[in-house]
Amino acid sequence: MERIRIAKPWISNLEISYVQDAVSNGWGEKCYTYIKKLEKRFSEYLGIKHAVATSSCTGATHMALVAMGVGAGDEVIIPETTWISCASAVIYAGANPVFVDIKEDTWCIDPDKIERAISPKTKAIMPVHIYGNVAEMNEIMDIATKHNIQVIEDPAEALGAEYYGRKVGSIGGCGVFSFHGTKMATSGEGGMFVTNDDELFNKFSVLHDQGRVSEEKRMFFPHHIGYKYKISNLQAALAYAQIERIRELIQKKKEIFNWYSQSFSNFDNVKLNYQQKYAKCCYWMPILIFDKPINIDQSGGLIEHLDNHGIDSRPFFYPLSSLPMFPKQQQNSVAYDLCKRAINLPSPFCITKEEVNYVSKMVMSFLNNSN
Numbered sequence: 001m002e003r004i005r006i007a008k009p010w011i012s013n014l015e016i017s018y019v020q021d022a023v024s025n026g027w028g029e030k031c032y033t034y035i036k037k038l039e040k041r042f043s044e045y046l047g048i049k050h051a052v053a054t055s056s057c058t059g060a061t062h063m064a065l066v067a068m069g070v071g072a073g074d075e076v077i078i079p080e081t082t083w084i085s086c087a088s089a090v091i092y093a094g095a096n097p098v099f100v101d102i103k104e105d106t107w108c109i110d111p112d113k114i115e116r117a118i119s120p121k122t123k124a125i126m127p128v129h130i131y132g133n134v135a136e137m138n139e140i141m142d143i144a145t146k147h148n149i150q151v152i153e154d155p156a157e158a159l160g161a162e163y164y165g166r167k168v169g170s171i172g173g174c175g176v177f178s179f180h181g182t183k184m185a186t187s188g189e190g191g192m193f194v195t196n197d198d199e200l201f202n203k204f205s206v207l208h209d210q211g212r213v214s215e216e217k218r219m220f221f222p223h224h225i226g227y228k229y230k231i232s233n234l235q236a237a238l239a240y241a242q243i244e245r246i247r248e249l250i251q252k253k254k255e256i257f258n259w260y261s262q263s264f265s266n267f268d269n270v271k272l273n274y275q276q277k278y279a280k281c282c283y284w285m286p287i288l289i290f291d292k293p294i295n296i297d298q299s300g301g302l303i304e305h306l307d308n309h310g311i312d313s314r315p316f317f318y319p320l321s322s323l324p325m326f327p328k329q330q331q332n333s334v335a336y337d338l339c340k341r342a343i344n345l346p347s348p349f350c351i352t353k354e355e356v357n358y359v360s361k362m363v364m365s366f367l368n369n370s371n
């Protein structure tokens with residue numbers, strides 16, 4: 001059996017034909033064709049007014065924060081459990097991340113704990129729709145409105161997930177997505193900024209174009225210090241094909257998740273991603289939660305055991321405040337607890353039902369032997 005990778009995209013002939021077209025013809029007057037097509041298709045899919053493609057989600061987040069007016073000394077509330085890029089982007093903007101604990105069931109920021117983290121310096125809240133799950137946006141938007149704070153959604157891991165029928169990323173003031181190679185839809189590396197807010201879109205567009213403003217008729221005459229976080233037409237061709245196929249991609253992830261659900265259904269000491277009643281999870285990554293802490297990432301732990309059997313897996317995100325760069329915030333107890341008893345299971349688009357059963361068998365054999 002070939003090694004089972006944590007994630008791999010699904011590249012069909014459509015992706016290959018668009019990339020071939022972009023590399024053969026996408027130059028000169030056609031050098032932005034696929035970028036424009038991608039942005040239009042993405043905004044239609046999300047049901048949002050503006051979409052701007054970027055070189056990464058991290059870059060999109062950084063520019064979005066600057067466009068929102070987040071700067072030196074400000075604070076941005078982010079979940080304790082997420083990828084480091086959320087904190088990095090806040091710090092690139094000159095501000096400080098404030099970590100708030102997550103919910104036991106959704107693994108997204110806990111709205112009940114947000115208000116006590118708000119200070120006069122708080123400029124924004126960044127809910128992250130983690131592992132395809134959905135943050136409680138109604139509660140978050142209410143808090144933001146009450147305190148006059150902006151909301152930037154991060155659905156990098158949840159493209160296609162829905163909250164009360166609305167696609168995540170289209171609910172807050174703006175949203176940021178990732179097209180990294182492990183994500184639901186990929187361009188290799190890439191990202192997307194989305195918003196319904198014309199003013200924010202205009203500010204973002206100026207920053208995205210090295211500070212050039214549309215009224216300026218002289219070439220190479222920027223009015224501001226901007227950024228270079230652009231996607232290439234070649235990458236956009238790949239992402240465009242993926243977005244054309246997005247429903248098929250999500251359907252496949254759901255099928256893989258259902259295989260895992262069946263496979264683990266006879267075991268009551270583990271559970272998989274929680275399906276919220278008001279939301280449609282996109283099942284980007286299956287997560288297995290154990291009922292008590294186990295050795296996950298140390299020598300002799302589950303990750304090593306799976307690795308020895310040809311299976312890639314990943315730890316649940318470590319709490320950001322447990323990383324060496326930040327002061328520890330162990331009061332964020334849900335985040336500190338979950339990472340000791342959860343693991344990311346592989347879900348490359350090419351995984352088979354037999355391979356899923358094999359992964360489950362190897363997880364259970366580890367648990368049985370370590371009991």
Ligand SMILES: Cc1ncc(COP(=O)(O)O)c(C=O)c1O
Binds near residue numbers: 056085086156157178
């Ligand atoms: C929740 C979350 N936000 C942001 C990012 C950053 O995306 P990118 O690698 O495109 O910058 C990631 C990537 O892994 C992510 O998982």
